[in-house]
Amino acid sequence: EAQVTQNPRYLITVTGKKLTVTCSQNMNHEYMSWYRQDPGLGLRQIYYSMNVEVTDKGDVPEGYKVSRKEKRNFPLILESPSPNQTSLYFCASSFGGRRNEKLFFGSGTQLSVL
Amino acid sequence: QKEVEQDPGPLSVPEGAIVSLNCTYSNSAFQYFMWYRQYSRKGPELLMYTYSSGNKEDGRFTAQVDKSSKYISLFIRDSQPSDSATYLCAMSPISSGSARQLTFGSGTQLTVLP
Numbered sequence: 001e002a003q004v005t006q007n008p009r010y011l012i013t014v015t016g017k018k019l020t021v022t023c024s025q026n027m028n029h030e031y032m033s034w035y036r037q038d039p040g041l042g043l044r045q046i047y048y049s050m051n052v053e054v055t056d057k058g059d060v061p062e063g064y065k066v067s068r069k070e071k072r073n074f075p076l077i078l079e080s081p082s083p084n085q086t087s088l089y090f091c092a093s094s095f096g097g098r099r100n101e102k103l104f105f106g107s108g109t110q111l112s113v114l
Numbered sequence: 115q116k117e118v119e120q121d122p123g124p125l126s127v128p129e130g131a132i133v134s135l136n137c138t139y140s141n142s143a144f145q146y147f148m149w150y151r152q153y154s155r156k157g158p159e160l161l162m163y164t165y166s167s168g169n170k171e172d173g174r175f176t177a178q179v180d181k182s183s184k185y186i187s188l189f190i191r192d193s194q195p196s197d198s199a200t201y202l203c204a205m206s207p208i209s210s211g212s213a214r215q216l217t218f219g220s221g222t223q224l225t226v227l228p
Contacts, residue, residue, distance in 0.1 A: 004157070031213060031214075033213070033214065039220075040122065040220050041220060042202065042218040042219055042220035042221060043158070043202065044218075045214065045216075048214045050214075056214075058214065092157070097212055097213045097214065098212065098213060099146055099206040099212060099213055099215070100146065101213060102160040103160065103213060105157025105159065106157050107155070107156055108155070108156070108157055
């Protein structure tokens with residue numbers, strides 16, 4: 001089944017404790033991205049990747065890191081999480097990253113930073 | 115002012131009603147418009163994609179774009195309880211061929227009562 005898999009689904013952590021949210025897709029997609037979703041603010045892009053070893057900042061990259069060492073994986077790293085990073089996070093992918101392509105989303109990771 | 119405004123609802127309608135969901139935008143460069151549906155505890159999924167002004171129909175769903183008024187709508191005919199979800203509009207400027215420049219609305223929560 002074609003899918004984007006995120007782990008974990010729920011995560012509670014404390015300020016400053018490094019964490020990684022994993023994202024994997026099995027569709028051989030070149031384009032992958034991370035979004036955060038907050039009430040009233042919609043989906044905002046954190047980072048995106050057009051292909052292996054090619055990543056760039058989205059609209060809200062501060063406090064986040066990503067890497068794209070393999071085509072299928074695009075982990076999101078929070079080196080020193082803070083309470084304002086409490087949010088619902090989504091990983092998404094598409095074949096070539098073109099605007100008219102369907103974005104496939106994972107099921108989300110609900111992160112709480114205490 | 116946000117580039118894309120969407121009434122958050124919540125909106126409750128009886129089964130069989132016609133539902134109208136709307137977004138307004140301020141950036142006249144937006145030329146590509148999408149509607150995503152997001153079920154509870156799931157990632158968004160693409161429902162419809164339109165480019166030109168006018169209507170596009172897909173089964174019970176009709177997407178309407180009025181570029182002169184910077185206003186887009188999604189109509190759902192014969193609404194079903196399975197349509198209960200949050201609906202997100204998304205748009206992209208004409209200058210961008212990339213999915214990385216999608217701007218999302220904050221979503222409207224719809225409940226269809228049996």
